[in-house]
Amino acid sequence: xxxxxxxxxTAVLYFGISDAQQSQYFTQKENYRFNLAENLYQxxxxxxxxxxxxxQYFYNQNLSRSRKEAAQFFDNVIGVILQKNHAEEGLTAFxxxxxxxxxxxxxxxxxxxxxxxxxxFPKALETLKKVNQYQLSKEENTQYILKLGYAKFMMxxxxxxxxxxxxxxxxxxxxxxxxxxxxxxxxxxxxxQNDKAFQYFDxxxxxxxYSKLVRPYYVQMYYNDKDYDKAISEGTALLNxxxxxxxxxxxxxxxxxxxxxxxxxxxAYPHLKDYLSVQQNPSENDLYEMGFVAAQLKKxxxxxxxxNQLLNSNSAxxxxxxxxxGNAYLAVDKKQEALSAFRSSYQMDYDAKVKxxxxxxxxxxxxxxxxxxxSASTVIxxxxxxxQNDPNASxxxxxxxxxxxxxxxxxxxxxxxxxxxxSTPEINKVDQEVSYLLGTxxxxxxxxxxxxxxxxxxxxxxxxxxxxxxxxxxxxQVYYQKGNYPSAIARxxxxxxxxxxxxxxxxxxxGYAYFKSKKFDQAETYFKxxxxxxxxxxxxxxxxxxxxxxxxxxxxxxxxxxxxxNEDATDYTLYQKGMALGFxxxxxxxxxxxxxxxxxxxxxxxxxxxxxxxGTAYAAQDDFANSNDFFNKVIKTSSDSxxxxxxxxxxxQNYIDQNQSDKALSELKALGExxxxxxxxxxxxxxxxxxxxxxxxxxxxxxxAKSIGVNVDASEIxxxxxxxxxxxxxxxxxxxxxxxxxxxxxxxxxxxxLYQAKYELGESYYQTKNTTKALLVLMxxxxxxxxxxxxxxxxxxxxxxxxxxxxEAKKYLENIKNSSNVNIKNYANVELMKIYGDEKNFSExxxxxxxxxxxxxxxxxxxxTAKVIKARSLMNSGKDKDAQTAYASLEKSxxxxxxxxxxxxxxxxxxxxxxFKSSNETIFKLANNYSSEEYWGAKALVLMAKNYIxxxxxxxxxxxxxxxxxxxxxxxxxxAEAKEVKKQIKK
Numbered sequence: 001x002x003x004x005x006x007x008x009x010t011a012v013l014y015f016g017i018s019d020a021q022q023s024q025y026f027t028q029k030e031n032y033r034f035n036l037a038e039n040l041y042q043x044x045x046x047x048x049x050x051x052x053x054x055x056q057y058f059y060n061q062n063l064s065r066s067r068k069e070a071a072q073f074f075d076n077v078i079g080v081i082l083q084k085n086h087a088e089e090g091l092t093a094f095x096x097x098x099x100x101x102x103x104x105x106x107x108x109x110x111x112x113x114x115x116x117x118x119x120x121f122p123k124a125l126e127t128l129k130k131v132n133q134y135q136l137s138k139e140e141n142t143q144y145i146l147k148l149g150y151a152k153f154m155m156x157x158x159x160x161x162x163x164x165x166x167x168x169x170x171x172x173x174x175x176x177x178x179x180x181x182x183x184x185x186x187x188x189x190x191x192x193q194n195d196k197a198f199q200y201f202d203x204x205x206x207x208x209x210y211s212k213l214v215r216p217y218y219v220q221m222y223y224n225d226k227d228y229d230k231a232i233s234e235g236t237a238l239l240n241x242x243x244x245x246x247x248x249x250x251x252x253x254x255x256x257x258x259x260x261x262x263x264x265x266x267x268a269y270p271h272l273k274d275y276l277s278v279q280q281n282p283s284e285n286d287l288y289e290m291g292f293v294a295a296q297l298k299k300x301x302x303x304x305x306x307x308n309q310l311l312n313s314n315s316a317x318x319x320x321x322x323x324x325x326g327n328a329y330l331a332v333d334k335k336q337e338a339l340s341a342f343r344s345s346y347q348m349d350y351d352a353k354v355k356x357x358x359x360x361x362x363x364x365x366x367x368x369x370x371x372x373x374x375s376a377s378t379v380i381x382x383x384x385x386x387x388q389n390d391p392n393a394s395x396x397x398x399x400x401x402x403x404x405x406x407x408x409x410x411x412x413x414x415x416x417x418x419x420x421x422x423s424t425p426e427i428n429k430v431d432q433e434v435s436y437l438l439g440t441x442x443x444x445x446x447x448x449x450x451x452x453x454x455x456x457x458x459x460x461x462x463x464x465x466x467x468x469x470x471x472x473x474x475x476x477q478v479y480y481q482k483g484n485y486p487s488a489i490a491r492x493x494x495x496x497x498x499x500x501x502x503x504x505x506x507x508x509x510x511g512y513a514y515f516k517s518k519k520f521d522q523a524e525t526y527f528k529x530x531x532x533x534x535x536x537x538x539x540x541x542x543x544x545x546x547x548x549x550x551x552x553x554x555x556x557x558x559x560x561x562x563x564x565x566n567e568d569a570t571d572y573t574l575y576q577k578g579m580a581l582g583f584x585x586x587x588x589x590x591x592x593x594x595x596x597x598x599x600x601x602x603x604x605x606x607x608x609x610x611x612x613x614x615g616t617a618y619a620a621q622d623d624f625a626n627s628n629d630f631f632n633k634v635i636k637t638s639s640d641s642x643x644x645x646x647x648x649x650x651x652x653q654n655y656i657d658q659n660q661s662d663k664a665l666s667e668l669k670a671l672g673e674x675x676x677x678x679x680x681x682x683x684x685x686x687x688x689x690x691x692x693x694x695x696x697x698x699x700x701x702x703x704x705a706k707s708i709g710v711n712v713d714a715s716e717i718x719x720x721x722x723x724x725x726x727x728x729x730x731x732x733x734x735x736x737x738x739x740x741x742x743x744x745x746x747x748x749x750x751x752x753x754l755y756q757a758k759y760e761l762g763e764s765y766y767q768t769k770n771t772t773k774a775l776l777v778l779m780x781x782x783x784x785x786x787x788x789x790x791x792x793x794x795x796x797x798x799x800x801x802x803x804x805x806x807x808e809a810k811k812y813l814e815n816i817k818n819s820s821n822v823n824i825k826n827y828a829n830v831e832l833m834k835i836y837g838d839e840k841n842f843s844e845x846x847x848x849x850x851x852x853x854x855x856x857x858x859x860x861x862x863x864x865t866a867k868v869i870k871a872r873s874l875m876n877s878g879k880d881k882d883a884q885t886a887y888a889s890l891e892k893s894x895x896x897x898x899x900x901x902x903x904x905x906x907x908x909x910x911x912x913x914x915x916f917k918s919s920n921e922t923i924f925k926l927a928n929n930y931s932s933e934e935y936w937g938a939k940a941l942v943l944m945a946k947n948y949i950x951x952x953x954x955x956x957x958x959x960x961x962x963x964x965x966x967x968x969x970x971x972x973x974x975x976a977e978a979k980e981v982k983k984q985i986k987k
Contacts, residue, residue, distance in 0.1 A: 034060075034067055041074055044110075050078040073103040081110045109140075112147060125151040142172045146180060153187065162187050178204050185214065194221045216247055219254045228258040249278045253286075260289060265296040284310050284317045291321065295328050303328040307341075308955065316350035323358045330361075336924065339365045340959055343373065359383050360392065367403045370928025372941050373963045376403040377412055377931065401430060408896050409932040410438040414457075425463070432461035436471045443474060443481075444861045444894050452478045469500035476509065485517040504535060508542055520549045537856075540566065544573060556580045571597055571604035578613065587617040605822050608638040612647055624654040639818035641785045645671075645680045653687050665691050669704070677709035677750050679787040685710045711751040722753055725760070734764035755781050759788035763795065771799055782812065790819045797831065806835045826855060830862055833869055842873035849873070864890070868898055875905065884909050900926055900933035904940050916947040923947075938968040945981045958985050 037052030056063055057071035076094050079087030094101075108131045115124035128148045133141055149164030162184065169180045185200035201217055204210040215238050222231035235255040239248060256271030272290050276282055282290075291306030307325035310318055322345035329338035342365060345358035363383045366376035380400045384393055397420065404413035413434045417427055439454035455475040462468050476491030492510045495503070507530035514523035527546045534542055547562035563577035574597040582590035594610040594617075601607065611630050618627035631654075634647040648671055655664035668688045675681050685705045692701035705712050725740035741761035748754065762777035774795075781792035793812040800809035810832065817828035833848035852858055852866035871886035887905035890898050903926040910919035923940040931937065941964050948957035964978035 046078045046082055050075055069098060069101060070103055073101060081114050116147060121151050121154040125155055142168050142176060158187055158191055178207060178210060182210055189217055194225055197221060212243060216251060219251055223254050223258055228262050231258045249275050260293060265293045269293050269297060284313060288317050288321050292324055295324060300328045300331040319345050319348035319350045320354055323354050326361055335365060335369050367399055370924045372923055372927040372944060375931035376407060377409060405430060405434060407931045408929050410434045428461055429463045432458050432463050433467050436467050439474055441894060443478060446861055448478045448481050466500055469495060469498045473502050480513055485513045488513045508538055515545060520553050524549045551576060551580055556584045571601040571606050575606040575610060582617060587620050591617045605825060608634055608640050608643050609820060612643050619654055624658050628654050640820040642787060643820060645675060649683050649687050656690060661691050672708035677754060678785055679755055681708045681710050682752055709750045722757060729760050734767040738764045755786035755788050759792050766795060775799060790816050790821055790824055794824050801831055810835050833866060837869040842876045845869050846873035864893060864898060896930045897933055900930035900936040904936045907940055907943050911943055911947055914950060916950040919947045920944055935971060938964060938971050938974045942974060942977050942981060954985050958982060
């Protein structure tokens with residue numbers, strides 16, 4: 001309250017009531033009281049004034065309408081000024097009742113004070129604008145302008161506030177100028193008009209009231225003007241003053257940033273740290289600045305801690321922070337963490353320069369340690385694409401080729417080479433070697449056409465002689481596997497005078513190539529040469545092939561001698577020896593040898609064949625009773641339909657030789673009905689022919705033959721059609737063979753050679769890629785017993801396997817798994833093993849895998865597949881120790897998918913054993929060496945996230961899960977697992 005005004009009002013009042021009009025006031029008592037209310041209001045004695053106004057309003061019955069309006073108005077206004085309950089509602093009601101009241105003008109300044117006190121600046125400003133300045137005294141006008149400037153400032157109207165305060169400053173007396181100068185200094189400071197701010201602050205800086213308030217402004221303004229030395233000097237001096245902790249922290253910040261801008265990080269560090277230590281929620285800029293300074297002072301772990309607090313935002317500062325975080329991680333040799341940081345920085349687009357630097361570091365680190373999020377090659381290729389004219393592009397292109405090479409992604413290595421504008425001797429050498437390696441990779445997968453192209457590409461260079469020889473050797477192996485034995489022989493023979501790692505096996509390979517070509521003399525020469533220096537694991541096989549050659553050349557004594565020489569006689573050698581003895585005419589020795597096979601190998605693939613051959617041997621000795629005993633065993637126990645049919649026919653022929661013609665004919669007729677229209681029907685007719693001939697029953701013979709589908713008088717045209725078809729088929733001219741088979745079968749829907757013709761027609765369709773027709777014809781052959789049933793079912797299985805129709809494939813594979821043909825049986829085992837593996841039927845898959853692994857005649861690729869399936873089965877059944885051993889043997893596989901799965905299993909068991917860091921190292925090895933195997937890479941990333949959880953690094957765990965969810969949508973089950981892992985982190 002202004003005491004002078006109060007005294008003045010009292011004096012006025014005193015002199016007023018001493019005047020000659022005193023009697024009038026007493027006479028007109030109520031008029032006096034109304035004037036008293038007005039005087040009290042003007043002198044701001046509000047409580048007394050309100051009392052008088054209220055008294056007039058409610059109790060003066062003679063009050064004029066105008067004064068009644070005035071009394072009501074000032075009663076409400078004073079209530080608002082004194083902040084009494086419901087006063088504003090009363091004033092609002094008055095405004096509605098008297099919207100044009102003349103009394104509003106008298107209340108504007110007090111109301112403005114009220115609104116300013118309540119910080120209702122919009123209403124305060126609105127009220128102040130209604131004031132008539134011309135009715136104000138000089139002092140009141142100064143106060144009015146000051147209030148107007150303050151209200152505008154608080155409403156964000158800096159210019160309006162400045163203009164108002166400048167006007168007030170000009171008219172204010174000295175006691176008021178200090179406050180106005182301080183406010184103007186602050187406004188100009190806020191608008192970065194430092195010259196003006198200095199002007200007003202200088203006018204009050206020496207006044208005790210303002211000294212402590214304005215000195216921090218000086219520190220900040222010196223900093224803003226880049227006068228860092230003055231900012232430091234002024235700030236240091238200010239720190240020695242008695243200022244609040246909040247001011248002190250701000251001063252520390254400005255001093256620290258001044259040193260920072262001067263590059264004096266040692267001096268900046270303690271000030272910035274003092275500031276940051278008292279901040280509950282430091283800004284991104286504060287954290288970045290502190291992290292940068294710590295990094296410059298080689299306090300890298302501390303720098304990492306600051307940068308890590310920035311990483312929840314997406315901004316230019318965060319991009320820079322990620323980049324600096326990567327550098328800090330590198331400085332403490334945390335390359336894996338640096339990789340993630342550089343990747344995050346590169347993926348932001350705020351600062352192109354920082355993006356490029358981060359991308360470069362991200363690419364180089366991906367090459368150096370591997371990248372679990374995306375292949376190093378992809379990262380480097382993206383860098384090249386985005387920085388075509390960059391001086392580092394040439395270095396990056398060379399790095400790209402190496403990254404593909406070292407990651408085992410040989411196909412992309414060649415693609416990268418093909419995109420190079422200019423080649424060099426070094427690149428040509430890589431081309432030669434990678435093409436060779438790709439060839440061996442495709443060869444091991446059984447992709448012989450692709451392998452051939454890569455080996456031919458490698459042979460286009462002759463830089464590395466060893467790789468040249470090896471490519472030629474493996475090209476020969478490709479041709480051998482494709483059945484092109486002449487081409488295989490031609491490649492092998494070019495290498496006879498060369499030295500290379502596989503040279504020891506060359507005679508063995510030549511022997512087999514000639515053996516398959518039926519050129520037994522040359523095959524014999526090379527097998528004998530090989531046996532002068534054989535590998536132990538191939539010696540026995542080479543000896544047996546030499547025996548087979550003698551067997552084929554009818555050199556039976558030599559064959560038998562080799563079979564006898566074999567120390568560990570197998571079922572195969574016993575069988576072959578027995579057959580050789582039989583061909584020599586020593587049937588008793590044949591029987592003895594084959595019975596030895598039955599005794600030693602009851603589960604042999606040759607068991608049923610041996611029983612059948614013993615039966616034929618006894619028949620040759622006219623011991624028909626023993627002969628039929630063995631034929632009966634074959635008929636009852638064998639799953640080989642061909643053996644069963646032949647044994648049945650042979651048994652009937654024995655009845656004929658025992659003069660039991662009626663019994664024989666009865667059995668043959670039953671067999672004829674069973675094997676009608678099959679290849680066996682002709683044998684049955686031939687077996688029955690002596691009976692009909694003996695009885696002179698030619699009509700019966702013709703009728704019998706016709707009834708079971710045998711046409712005794714085949715037409716010459718049909719024979720020509722069939723003969724021509726077979727000739728084309730033998731020459732592998734399948735296209736021409738088809739038309740002749742179709743003509744033959746149109747005229748001969750039944751009869752001799754039906755199933756052979758149908759099978760060979762189906763095979764011709766298959767070889768000419770007409771799979772639909774092939775299926776139709778081969779099904780007819782596969783569904784009835786005949787000589788080609790196994791072959792047809794095998795081909796059908798192959799077609800369905802190629803089409804990915806496992807259900808249909810399995811049906812035929814189950815049929816042929818008991819075939820007498822060892823190769824067909826083994827094929828069925830291999831494919832059923834894979835199918836059961838895919839179906840997660842590990843118990844069945846493991847049984848078949850054991851059989852496949854035990855068969856050393858299988859290719860390395862097939863055995864390796866079996867080992868993989870067995871390892872999965874062991875893992876699935878919880879046999880961890882055995883599973884780890886099984887997977888460990890596969891880690892160095894040349895098949896990238898197998899090696900990647902093996903490394904994943906290693907990482908899995910390391911995680912299970914809580915060796916989280918070792919598990920992550922294994923995962924990075926997987927990512928580095930087998931980046932092309934995305935499935936196992938994605939699985940490994942889930943494991944990595946779990947490892948980081950185990951290592952208490954939730955940021956890395958969460959980041960890894962985010963990368964899986966974003967980048968591996970082709971594997972929804974893995975993405976789902978990553979989401980579950982992330983939920984664990986959030987808990």
